[in-house]
Amino acid sequence: QVQLVESGGGLVQAGGSLRLSCATSGRAFSNYAMGWFRQAPGKEREFVATIRGSGGNTYYADSMKGRFTISRDNAKNTVYLQMNSLKPEDTAVYYCAAKSGGYLVIRTSDYEYWGQGTQVTVSS
16 A cells, blocks of 8 residues: 655745655555646646656656656655646646556556645636
8 A cells, every 4th residue: 555645735926836745655666657647626637747666757748848847756755746837727736646567657547546635826
């Protein structure tokens, strides 16, 4: 069983930055592909970014490329999402997720474990 706890959300003005963290429990963190997703009110949960277990490969949704960076510290069992140049349309609850043995995983249904989410609000 893997538990995920997100932190770092908050209120920021458009153009600002936030860094989200997702701390995990359990063993062999480096064996898990990790992902970030977000869900705005009234919308489906959407893919943001994913990183393989070793941290050597990443993949982003098109609208996040160049603004968001996913990274991980396997020694700390933590994955991060650095978000720059934030826009009001980035407002959502952001979730991290984990999949054992995965490579780069973009489908919501493929992830085994989810955090509770952290709210990000970008004001105009």
